[in-house]
Amino acid sequence: MADGKADAILDAALRLFDERTYAGCAMPLIADAAGVAAGTIYRYFPSKEALANALYRQWKARYVECLFADDDPGEAPRPRVERVWGALFDFAGAHPAAFSFLETHQHAPYLDADSRALSARLDKLAVAFVTSVQETGAVRAAPAAELIALFLGAFTGLVKARTAGYISFDDSLRARSGDAIWQLLARPDAPTGGHLMTRSLPLTTRPRR
Amino acid sequence: MADGKADAILDAALRLFDERTYAGCAMPLIADAAGVAAGTIYRYFPSKEALANALYRQWKARYVECLFADDDPGEAPRPRVERVWGALFDFAGAHPAAFSFLETHQHAPYLDADSRALSARLDKLAVAFVTSVQETGAVRAAPAAELIALFLGAFTGLVKARTAGYISFDDSLRARSGDAIWQLLARPDAPTGGHLMTRSLPLTTRPRR
Amino acid sequence: MADGKADAILDAALRLFDERTYAGCAMPLIADAAGVAAGTIYRYFPSKEALANALYRQWKARYVECLFADDDPGEAPRPRVERVWGALFDFAGAHPAAFSFLETHQHAPYLDADSRALSARLDKLAVAFVTSVQETGAVRAAPAAELIALFLGAFTGLVKARTAGYISFDDSLRARSGDAIWQLLARPDAPTGGHLMTRSLPLTTRPRR
Amino acid sequence: MADGKADAILDAALRLFDERTYAGCAMPLIADAAGVAAGTIYRYFPSKEALANALYRQWKARYVECLFADDDPGEAPRPRVERVWGALFDFAGAHPAAFSFLETHQHAPYLDADSRALSARLDKLAVAFVTSVQETGAVRAAPAAELIALFLGAFTGLVKARTAGYISFDDSLRARSGDAIWQLLARPDAPTGGHLMTRSLPLTTRPRR
DNA sequence: GATGAATGAGGGTTCATTCAT
DNA sequence: AATGAATGAACCCTCATTCAT
Numbered sequence: 001m002a003d004g005k006a007d008a009i010l011d012a013a014l015r016l017f018d019e020r021t022y023a024g025c026a027m028p029l030i031a032d033a034a035g036v037a038a039g040t041i042y043r044y045f046p047s048k049e050a051l052a053n054a055l056y057r058q059w060k061a062r063y064v065e066c067l068f069a070d071d072d073p074g075e076a077p078r079p080r081v082e083r084v085w086g087a088l089f090d091f092a093g094a095h096p097a098a099f100s101f102l103e104t105h106q107h108a109p110y111l112d113a114d115s116r117a118l119s120a121r122l123d124k125l126a127v128a129f130v131t132s133v134q135e136t137g138a139v140r141a142a143p144a145a146e147l148i149a150l151f152l153g154a155f156t157g158l159v160k161a162r163t164a165g166y167i168s169f170d171d172s173l174r175a176r177s178g179d180a181i182w183q184l185l186a187r188p189d190a191p192t193g194g195h196l197m198t199r200s201l202p203l204t205t206r207p208r209r
Numbered sequence: 210m211a212d213g214k215a216d217a218i219l220d221a222a223l224r225l226f227d228e229r230t231y232a233g234c235a236m237p238l239i240a241d242a243a244g245v246a247a248g249t250i251y252r253y254f255p256s257k258e259a260l261a262n263a264l265y266r267q268w269k270a271r272y273v274e275c276l277f278a279d280d281d282p283g284e285a286p287r288p289r290v291e292r293v294w295g296a297l298f299d300f301a302g303a304h305p306a307a308f309s310f311l312e313t314h315q316h317a318p319y320l321d322a323d324s325r326a327l328s329a330r331l332d333k334l335a336v337a338f339v340t341s342v343q344e345t346g347a348v349r350a351a352p353a354a355e356l357i358a359l360f361l362g363a364f365t366g367l368v369k370a371r372t373a374g375y376i377s378f379d380d381s382l383r384a385r386s387g388d389a390i391w392q393l394l395a396r397p398d399a400p401t402g403g404h405l406m407t408r409s410l411p412l413t414t415r416p417r418r
Numbered sequence: 419m420a421d422g423k424a425d426a427i428l429d430a431a432l433r434l435f436d437e438r439t440y441a442g443c444a445m446p447l448i449a450d451a452a453g454v455a456a457g458t459i460y461r462y463f464p465s466k467e468a469l470a471n472a473l474y475r476q477w478k479a480r481y482v483e484c485l486f487a488d489d490d491p492g493e494a495p496r497p498r499v500e501r502v503w504g505a506l507f508d509f510a511g512a513h514p515a516a517f518s519f520l521e522t523h524q525h526a527p528y529l530d531a532d533s534r535a536l537s538a539r540l541d542k543l544a545v546a547f548v549t550s551v552q553e554t555g556a557v558r559a560a561p562a563a564e565l566i567a568l569f570l571g572a573f574t575g576l577v578k579a580r581t582a583g584y585i586s587f588d589d590s591l592r593a594r595s596g597d598a599i600w601q602l603l604a605r606p607d608a609p610t611g612g613h614l615m616t617r618s619l620p621l622t623t624r625p626r627r
Numbered sequence: 628m629a630d631g632k633a634d635a636i637l638d639a640a641l642r643l644f645d646e647r648t649y650a651g652c653a654m655p656l657i658a659d660a661a662g663v664a665a666g667t668i669y670r671y672f673p674s675k676e677a678l679a680n681a682l683y684r685q686w687k688a689r690y691v692e693c694l695f696a697d698d699d700p701g702e703a704p705r706p707r708v709e710r711v712w713g714a715l716f717d718f719a720g721a722h723p724a725a726f727s728f729l730e731t732h733q734h735a736p737y738l739d740a741d742s743r744a745l746s747a748r749l750d751k752l753a754v755a756f757v758t759s760v761q762e763t764g765a766v767r768a769a770p771a772a773e774l775i776a777l778f779l780g781a782f783t784g785l786v787k788a789r790t791a792g793y794i795s796f797d798d799s800l801r802a803r804s805g806d807a808i809w810q811l812l813a814r815p816d817a818p819t820g821g822h823l824m825t826r827s828l829p830l831t832t833r834p835r836r
Numbered sequence: 837g838a839t840g841a842a843t844g845a846g847g848g849t850t851c852a853t854t855c856a857t
Numbered sequence: 858a859a860t861g862a863a864t865g866a867a868c869c870c871t872c873a874t875t876c877a878t
Contacts, residue, residue, distance in 0.1 A: 005841090020318065024232030027869060037843045042870065104313070107373060109229070142385050145375040146367070150389060153366015154359040161358035164316060176351050180359060184393035214859090235851055237861095246860045248854075257852065423862090438736065442650035445848060455864045457850075466848065522731070525791060527647070560803050563793040564785070568807060571784015572777040579776035582734060594769050598777060602811035632838090653872055655840095664839045666875075675873065 006044040008034040013055050018097045022052055022110060049110045056111060059098040060118045066091055068125055077138040081185055082178045084129065085155070092159045093169045100163065103156050126152075139185050147185060154181055215253040217243040222264050227306040231261055231319060258319045265320060268307040269327045275300055277334055286347040290394060291387045293338065297364050302378045305368060312365050335361075348394050356394060363390055424462040426452040431473050436515040440470055440526060467528045474529060477516040478536045484509055486543055495556040499603060500596045502547065503573070510577045511587045518581065521574050544570075557603050565603060572599060633671040635661040640682050645724040649679055649735060676737045683738060686725040687745045693718055695752055704760040708812055709805045711756065715782050720796045723786060730783050753779075766812050774812060781808055 012033035016025040027048055031038040045051035067087050071080055092099035105111070106119065130144040140147060158177060161167045221242035225234040236257055240247040254260035276296050280289055301308035314320070315328065339353040349356065367386060370376045430451035434443040445466055449456040463469035485505050489498055510517035523529070524537065548562040558565060576595060579585045639660035643652040654675055658665040672678035694714050698707055719726035732738070733746065757771040767774065785804060788794045 021230040021232055023230055024318075026867080028867095038869090039844065039871075040842055043841065048869065106369075140385070140389060142389070143376060145370055146382065146386065147389075149366035149370035149376065150363040150386060151366070153369070154363040154393070156366065157358035157360070157362015158355070160315070160362065161354055166354035167352060167358065173355065176349070177355065177359060179397060180349060180351070180356075180393045183395065183397060184363070184389045186392065188388065188392060236853080237851075240861095247852090248861065249859055251853070252858070439648040439650055441648055442736075444846080446846095456848090457865065458863055460849065461862065524787075558803070558807060560807070561794060563788055564800065564804065567784035567788035567794065568781040568804065569784070571787065572781040572811070574784065575776035575778070575780015576773070578733070578780070579772055584772035585770060585776065591773065594767070595773065595777060597815060598767060598769070598774075598811045601813065601815060602781070602807045604810065606806060606810065654874080655872075658840095665873090666840065667838055669874070670837070 005034070005036055005040060009036065009041055009044060009051070010055055010058065013051055014059070014097050014101055017052065017055065018101045018104065022048075022105065022108060049112075052105070052108070052110055053112050053115050056102070056105060056108075056115045057118055059095070059102055060115070060122065062095075063091060063098070063102055064118070064122045064125065067122070068129060071129065073132055077133040077136045078182055078186075080129075080133055081139075081182055085151075085178045085181055086174065088155050089169065089174050092155070096159060096163060099156075099159055103152075103159075133185075138187055140187050150184060151181060154184065214243070214245055214249060218245065218250055218253060218260070219264055219267060222260055223268070223306050223310055226261065226264065227310045227313070231257075231314065231317060258321075261314075261317075261319055262321050262324050265311070265314060265317075265324045266327055268304070268311055269324070269331065271304075272300060272307070272311055273327070273331045273334065276331070277338060280338065282341055286342040286345045287391055287395075289338075289342055290348075290391055294360075294364070294387045294390055295383065297361075298378065298383050301364070301368050305372060308365075308368055309372065312361075312368075332357075342394075347396055349396050359393060360390060363393070423452070423454055423458060427454065427459055427462055427469070428473055428476065431469055432477070432515050432519055435470065435473065436519045436522065440466075440523065440528060467530075470523070470526070470528055471530050471533050474520070474523060474526075474533045475536055477513070477520055478533070478540065480513075481509060481517070481520055482536070482540045482543065485540070486547060489547065491550055495551040495554045496600055496604075498547075498551055499557075499600055503596045503599055504592065506573050507587065507592050510573070514577060514581060517574075517577055521570075521577075551603075556605055558605050568602060569599060572602070632661070632663055632667060636663065636668055636671060636678070637682055637685060640678055641686070641724050641728055644679065644682065645728045645731070649675075649732065649737060676739075679732075679735070679737055680739050680742050683729070683732060683735075683742045684745055686722070686729055687742070687749065689722075690718060690725070690729055691745070691749045691752065694749070695756060698756065700759055704763045704765040705809055705813075707756075707760055708766075708809055712782070712805045712808055713801065716796065716801050719782070719786050723790060726783075726786055727790065730779075730786075750775075760812075765814055767814050777811060778808060781811070 009030065012035075013030050016030055016033055019025075027041060028038045030051075031041055034041075041051065045054060067084060069087065070083055073080075075083075088099075111119075126148050127144045130139070130147050133139045134141065134144070134147075154177075158167065158169075158173070162169055167173065218239065221239050225239055225242060228234075236250060237247045239260075240250055243250075250260065254263060276293060278296065279292055282289075284292075297308075320328075335357050336353045339348070339356050342348045343350065343353070343356075363386075367376065367378075367382070371378055376382065427448065430453075431448050434448055434451055437443075445459060446456045448469075449459055452459075459469065463472060485502060487505065488501055491498075493501075506517075529537075544566050545562045548557070548565050551557045552559065552562070552565075572595075576585065576587075576591070580587055585591060636657065640657050643657055643660060646652075654668060655665045657678075658668055661668075668678065672681060694711060696714065697710055700707075702710075715726075738746075753775050754771045757766070757774050760766045761768065761771070761774075781804075785794065785796075785800070789796055794800065
């Protein structure tokens, strides 16, 4: 995972910031974990704050990139939602510390304007996605922020449970939780149907009221 | 909320630990926020770590206490689930910082054995609750830890969204999200029914396979 | 010389900044010399830079205050000049490190606006003094800055020679150097005269050419 | 001024040591200013201290060399003094940073025995010069160190005033200040005479008392 | 020879904790 | 009991120096 020194430092920082919080881990600790001297960090990052921002941006960018990468607005809502859920699984499965770090440090005081801008961009994409699936009528009419909070919060819960050792990420979890989260989002009185049907019958899904 | 000095200190610490993390806030800062001198904290708590543990235990105990306080194992699953969801709403609505603190600092390295024991006790209660509602057949057959993670994670998502100013806690949110979370937990092919029916038809809910 | 801790710190800093330059002496060194812990300095001064500025201002103010304190514009030029020379002697005799510090750190990059303003104020007073004594015709018609440079530079030379152990400050030095400096300043073809005579018999002293 | 790399390094170090003090400037800064890599300095100078000493010695040697280069003990005191004053002007005019560096770092703690020896040699030459001109009776009978301090201090004052932008070095300054400094040194009651006469009448200049 | 990345001791500064008041 | 000045270890960061390239 770590090729150059900068990467080794970023990797070590990611793990330690996630485990011990930003303020809770000393630069020499990160240096040790990265296998470099304390001073070396400063050849790559001008300060601890800059390191944390670089870290945040790096992962947030990857996160944004893969989250809606395969989304197809022409598809039916359920597969779209499950695809995003699957993308979360893929991302957090491969980079649990990164996912956790991004969630935990969402509004950290040391994040600079660029980092916040990136975060805001993701927020907008998420709102656009939710609004888009809501427009089909298959998804609850709640405020987008609310559904995002439930959806993302639920997934974050899984990641934390995994980190705590309570559960493990596998295909069965992915399938079960994907179904569960769809039920959470689905308009209760809408014809939900199975995977196969949803795709073929989007037009029949009409809100009753 | 703050009666004696100890309470003032605990209140200040709660807010600041939640806002700035444990390592990110200095004792004099807590003292200032509590309106006492730095040295005074040490008359009530032997150390910063002890203060954090006292804080954690105080709120975790209240949390545990109110979470399943009104649970009635004889009731139907849906109202039982919604009652717990409502208890979360009540608790987090009244003490958002406390809820957030408990969630964030769940596995903090400074928590001592007693704090962890308390945490484990809540975990057990939660597992027992989930197992209990699963036994009726109305709730998904997933591992309890998984459902707890989704359920609690989703609620935590709401609290964070509220803190970020994206949503606000009100009755409509409570109703909407209560319904959504039930759908997340409910056995997909079970007769979900309305609130009133759920209670009367638990026995008919049979898994297909 | 040092009463409270702040004074002890200022005294230690004065001596060490003078001996080893600002960048050349570490805060713990100052703390040791002041007989306090390193952290204690920061209860009185927010930073090393602030300490240096406080030091500069403290002494510059005293310096300005005593330099022209006894100057009487109605007096004859020579006694006025010698009074200032005497004031320098008194000040530098009592506080050699302070005088040296003020001279050496005159344009130090860490001096803030207030410190520079104080310095500029002294410069103006000096120019006003020189201009005033020049107006009598008894002092060279050179630019004020030039005469000040020579005058103050000569005195600084004495202080450095004293610090190096080459000379010692006593009444005979004061008298000799006071006379010498007057000769440096005096208009060459002006009636110089002795101390007593200067005032009453200027006209009898005729240059040969 | 910079031929090889060593010279470039010395030139950069001279300017920076003078501007920011020895402890106040980092080796990479000097390297940058010299247009070489940090490590390259160590191919020419074993350490920062050694670099500073080399610098000090280089300039002190040139300084000593040119200060009394044209002195002719057979000449009259006034022209001899003014020649030295002129040599100072030439040296400091051509190398203001060098002059300033030599004066400021006179007793710097990092100077080694050789550097101090060189400094002592100059001191001796200066004392010899002063003693020599005093013997003619045309110069004050004060201790040589005292006259040197006044003389050199006055000149240093001019250099500092120039650096600060208060004055500029030109022929009129040289003439005016040369006259002034002679008046400072001249025996008050001795026949001072003009330039031309002084030279022809050294033997007649007898102290009266 | 020259480079500049890497080192780690030491710099300025903060902060958990103590203790005289 | 309460204070807050004082402490010094530990923090983030700099920099003289080294060494693989």
